[in-house]
Every structure is written in C-alpha cells, then in structure tokens.
Amino acid sequence: MTTTETAQSAVPDRDSVRAAEAVIRPHIRRTPVVETPAGDFGLSGAPLNFKLEFMQHSGTFKARGAFANLLIRKGAERGVVAASGGNHGAAVAYAAVQLGIKAHIYVPAISSPAKIDRIKQYGAEIVVGGDTYVDAYAASHAFATEHGLLEVHAYDMFETLSGQGTVGLEWLEQAPGLDTLLVAVGGGGLIGGIAAAAAGRVRIIGVEPENAPTLHSAIEAGRPVDVPVSGVAADSLGARRIGNLSFALSGFIDRSVLVTDEAIVAAQKQIWDVLRVVAEPGGAAAMAALLSGRYVPTPGEKVGVLLCGANTTAVKFG
Numbered sequence: 334m335t336t337t338e339t340a341q342s343a344v345p346d347r348d349s350v351r352a353a354e355a356v357i358r359p360h361i362r363r364t365p366v367v368e369t370p371a372g373d374f375g376l377s378g379a380p381l382n383f384k385l386e387f388m389q390h391s392g393t394f395k396a397r398g399a400f401a402n403l404l405i406r407k408g409a410e411r412g413v414v415a416a417s418g419g420n421h422g423a424a425v426a427y428a429a430v431q432l433g434i435k436a437h438i439y440v441p442a443i444s445s446p447a448k449i450d451r452i453k454q455y456g457a458e459i460v461v462g463g464d465t466y467v468d469a470y471a472a473s474h475a476f477a478t479e480h481g482l483l484e485v486h487a488y489d490m491f492e493t494l495s496g497q498g499t500v501g502l503e504w505l506e507q508a509p510g511l512d513t514l515l516v517a518v519g520g521g522g523l524i525g526g527i528a529a530a531a532a533g534r535v536r537i538i539g540v541e542p543e544n545a546p547t548l549h550s551a552i553e554a555g556r557p558v559d560v561p562v563s564g565v566a567a568d569s570l571g572a573r574r575i576g577n578l579s580f581a582l583s584g585f586i587d588r589s590v591l592v593t594d595e596a597i598v599a600a601q602k603q604i605w606d607v608l609r610v611v612a613e614p615g616g617a618a619a620m621a622a623l624l625s626g627r628y629v630p631t632p633g634e635k636v637g638v639l640l641c642g643a644n645t646t647a648v649k650f651g
Contacts, residue, residue, distance in 0.1 A: 419448025
C-alpha cells in the first residue's frame with residue numbers, strides 16, 4: 334500500500350485541529366498529566382512531564398481521530414471500515430458503537446491478542462486480513478469499495494490527523510511551560526497532528542524503533558519511502574512508510590531519533606517501576622529515547638513524554 338491512496342491535498346493546521354476539538358470534545362477524555370523528578374528514572378535535569386494518553390477511550394490516543402472521522406465526514410451512518418494493527422481498529426470500533434454505527438475492522442495476524450480482544454469487546458466485525466498491515470489494508474479497501482462503506486485510515490487522512498492533534502492542544506494547555514515533546518512515530522498520524530497543533534510553540538522530537546524508521550528514512554530521502562518493519566512495537570508503530578500528510582508537516586518536527594527493541598522493553602519496565610503504569614511497547618517508545626540516551630535534554634530543558642498506548646497483556650493479575 335502507498336498512502337497516496339488515502340492522502341488529501343489539504344494539510345491539517347491549528348485551525349483544523351481546533352475545529353476537530355470542538356466536535357469530538359463531548360466524546361473523549363481530557364487525559365491527565367503527571368510530573369515527576371528526572372532522578373526517579375536515574376536521569377538528571379528538570380522534572381519530566383508525562384501525558385497519560387493511554388487513559389483515553391480504547392486505551393490509546395486513536396479514539397480522537399476515530400471520532401473526528403465519524404463525526405465530521407459524510408457517509409459514516411452506512412457503516413465504516415478500518416485496517417489496523419489493533420489500536421486504530423479498537424478506536425474506530427469504540428467510536429462506532431458509541432455513535433450507533435456498524436464497524437468492520439481488518440487486522441493482520443501480527444496483532445496482539447489484547448488488541449483483538451478489545452476490538453471484539455466493542456462489538457465490531459473483525460477479520461484477520463493477512464499477515465501484515467499491508468495485507469489487512471488491501472482486504473479492507475476491497476471490502477469498503479464493494480459495499481460503499483466509509484474507510485477510516487489509521488494515519489494518512491485529514492480528519493485523523495486533526496483529531497490526533499487535539500492531544501497537543503490539550504497537553505500544552507495543561508503544561509504550558511514545556512520546551513520539548515517526545516512523541517512515538519508509526520505512520521505519523523499522531524506526530525503529524527501534534528505538529529499541526531503545536532508548530533512553533535514547542536520543539537517536537539519523533540521517536541521510532543530502529544526496526545520501523547518511517548519518518549527517519551523519509552527525512553533522509555526527502556520523501557516518504559518504504560521501510561522494512563519488524564520488532565516488539567510492530568503492531569502499533571509498524572507502518573511501512575510515513576503518511577504523506579505527516580511528511581508534509583515534518584518541517585515542524587525537529588528531528589527523529591531511533592531506539593532499539595531492547596531500549597523499548599527496558600522503558601516499559603522502568604515506567605512500571607516508577608509510575609506503576611503498564612505501557613505497550615509503542616506507548617513506551619518515547620521514554621526509551623531518554624533512558625537510552627538517544628535524546629539528551631540540555632540543562633534546564635523541560636521535556637514532555639507522551640505515553641500514548643497501553644493495550645498489552647504485559648501484566649497479569651491474580
């Protein structure tokens with residue numbers, strides 16, 4: 334799949350994010366922030382600010398973009414179709430059931446059982462559409478075309494980015510003194526939306542797994558390019574290439590840093606030890622950049638870390 338199939342010529346900006354915020358606000362949570370000394374994580378410098386977006390409906394930030402699509406675009410009432418590694422599918426399924434809309438979710442075989450279970454809980458029709466996200470997207474696109482249903486793209490759609498960007502608006506209202514935001518990158522819908530919302534107000538750093546460097550490779554090449562995808566965060570950060578809309582906004586992103594799978598797992602463990610938060614690998618990637626030294630703040634720099642997802646069975650109870 335190439336994202337040109339879904340990309341639109343218009344690029345989201347702060348006005349479109351604010352417009353999406355006004356529409357989706359009754360349906361989403363204002364997720365909290367928490368500040369803790371850097372020393373709690375064995376780091377030096379100013380206190381760290383964490384945005385706990387995993388507390389959003391469906392367990393990730395993606396509910397924002399899902400509601401934006403279903404409430405703003407025409408035709409959702411006929412039914413919606415989405416392809417997803419799991420989190421986007423869960424978000425679309427949740428938004429659909431809340432709005433009384435039928436959802437058809439296509440997932441690849443690599444999706445985690447926790448994410449598939451979450452989708453099923455929301456009553457969506459779920460189909461395993463091949464081994465990878467690319468396969469699932471192809472199957473979902475064919476189904477939507479055949480039945481005339483609304484497709485909701487996970488990361489390369491104007492409304493998706495505008496909805497995700499509300500995270501940035503909300504965060505900077507809650508913590509206006511931040512200098513830098515660390516944001517995980519998969520297909521780029523989250524960081525692209527935040528870049529649209531926060532451009533020029535704060536430094537934005539993308540954090541990507543070494544095994545899925547979509548933004549990093551696109552910046553090097555000067556255009557979106559396909560990358561091989563694997564690793565512990567592949568089900569949430571495993572897009573094959575950065576979205577066209579997000580790449581169009583990459584001038585507002587300071588840079589991308591790459592982290593290893595080992596660093597992501599170590600960050601998961603330390604987030605649990607210090608904050609008692611269970612983050613999925615993709616949700617812990619941003620913190621991995623700090624803990625591994627791939628991003629080193631300057632003295633006094635106030636850093637915000639986005640914990641964006643917690644759909645995992647990493648901790649078992651009982």
